[in-house]
Amino acid sequence: MRTGEGLTRPPGGTPLRDPDIGDRRLMTRRAVWLAVLHLLIPGSAQSLAGSRRVGRVVLGLWLVGWVALVVALVLWFVLPQVLLTLPTNAVGLSLLQAAAVVWAVCWVLLTLDTVRLLRLTRVVPVARGAVAGGLALVLLIGVGGAGWAAWATGVARSSLGTAFANTRVDLPASGRYNILLLGGDAGPGRSGLRPDSISVVSVDALTGHMVTFGLPRDTNPIPFADGSPMKKLYPNGYGANGRCNVDVCELNSIYTEAQLKEQALYPDAVRNHSSAGIEATREAVEGALGIPIQYYVLVDMTAFEPLVNAMGGVTVTATQRLPIGGHIVNGRLTGVKVWIEKGTHHLDGNKALWFARSRYGSALGDYDRMARQRQLEDAMLHQMNPITLLTRFDRIAKAGSNAIRTDLPQALLGVLAGAAMQSRSQKTVNVEFVKPAYDPAHPDYARIHRVVQAALH
Template sequence: MRVEKRKKKKKKKRTWLRITGAVLLLLIFGAGAYGYSVYKSFTNAVEAMHHPIDRKTSEKRKEQVALEKKQPFSVLMLGVDERKGDRGRSDTIIVLTVNPNKNSVKMLSIPRDTRTEIVGKGTEDKINHAYAFGGVEMSIATVENFLDIPIDYYMQINMEGFKDILDAVGGVTVNNDLDFTYEGVHFPKGEITLNGEKALKFSRMRYDDPRGDYGRQLRQREIIQAVIKEGASLSTLTNYDEIFKALGSNVKTNLTFDEMVQIQKNYKTAGNHIEQMTIKGNGTRINGVFYLIVSDKEKQRVQSELKKHLELN
């Protein structure tokens, strides 16, 4: 029973990271045009979120990415459940690549159990252990090595703050194509409005969906698109202070205010086209520990797609 509860909790965290990522992308891409009052609130939030790391340029890049030249860039999103006296682990790992020339964002979820080299530790282990061993810096180095692409920026998200962030944008309205009931909540077909808690349940159900996990992914995309639409609407502007406070309290990033302004100026419309990617592997046990083994062929497929989107030679 306890194992089942822990699994449900991990699934909840992964879902909320995708939703929070969409909200944060929206704010970066669109916040610059909302006037002085919003500007002031946004700068305060950015100041609270800004946590630079001792790493100026990726080893996978010859020169630092130039946002003013509209060069494609990447972001590593880490969903972390921090505990007192313990750094915790990044149970959710998502890589975003943003290309203004193709006007799109690619979003890749890396399974936490993926076995890979932990760069700086000299061992192979689950990829999410990199954060426990060496924090954000080791996580970036390990993900770069695994995907063979540069990681330009990071966002670390406190998993406990998700409901506050989604509720701050006033909930979301989605078009539901499947009538179902999940954890005591009925979701009828058609247009429905969801608060943070209901949106989570809407995203989690898959066993009663004839499409399985594919159906769940469709609902998650519905929520991401609805968050962007809701955030861009005039009604949400009345909650901007609450939105920024929720982000400032739950997000850390090495993005500076000036860099966010450049992204808003040069990459604004890319956030409207988010494509989700998946990486496949086979589960196995090594010395009694479960790992996901990703084949070289699958890694090359994903690496090639991300490199192309980042316009790397």
């Protein structure tokens, strides 16, 4: 069969595989078709106009990718714990990083091969530039995206290795993981850190049902759980009859006393990615609430400021005027030059820290401060959007690893992250053991235990 400029198309040939290279209009349409097919279904251009073997391999991988995506979507809605296990441990992140690198290399090779198949020298000049420019842009986006993914997974793996180094995995208690949350504040003039915010998050490992319990830092006396070495020192409870070994006998003083004076009671604490102060506080909260606590998370409020700045600030609503700095002289607040006014504000790290820690401006004192800390934590979680992560990922990861200490193992991060995702569609139960319903100076622990069990079950 004779075609075009005396050229011959082999028997059984097709315009895509064996085109009439003398027909520029045909070659232009062919180039556009192959370019579009390459973008929509990688490997299809090779199957139709190049190496069928290469095309079949790439199409097979493309199909596997779509199947994996469908499975991932099903898991996201049904059992996100399984899906989130991959990007929340070092092995999974290494696999994702390797996959991103392989994808970038394959995309470059496949695109270059597609350009060869297009035979752009036979395409009309106007379309030639458009097709080549489009492929170059897509190549840049694909390789750039894969490169960013490889870099981000590397940063995440490093940060996870720093913050979540523990390998001990505990089983859930009655199907729940109970995690102690401490907001630490080692301010000027203090001998050691004292947790200003003390709470427990209880998460159902399967359903994601979440319950939080808040204990005022001035709770006393506090019973230690059975088996606690501190219970031998304070059999009637820490602070009973004003008895302790530091200046203030309250719940948050336990951390300071154990850390500074009772290190010998917890010889394995550091090896287990904890400390004497954290372990003693954990045992006290176990005794107060009547439930076991498997893990802890300590947020250093001093390092909290860079985390907020890394996010680009956080938006919160102040229900009363709050001072930044200042001190009390003769019963009056003095020395305040800057205030956080009542209303909604976008705060930088320094002001967000004062929003969370300010002791003045409310008749409720510490209880109001606990509520503001909860509000700030919730605002940060909800304002962590994909654009922020894309543009500030390295700063957020670095600041987050510096702000958090924990004995949570990487192996459980997927389970807890998935449970947290499920909890968003459920009502979270928040129980605060504060005035007026509860008196921290005269706690009724039998009643507290009943309330805890009722909230959990």
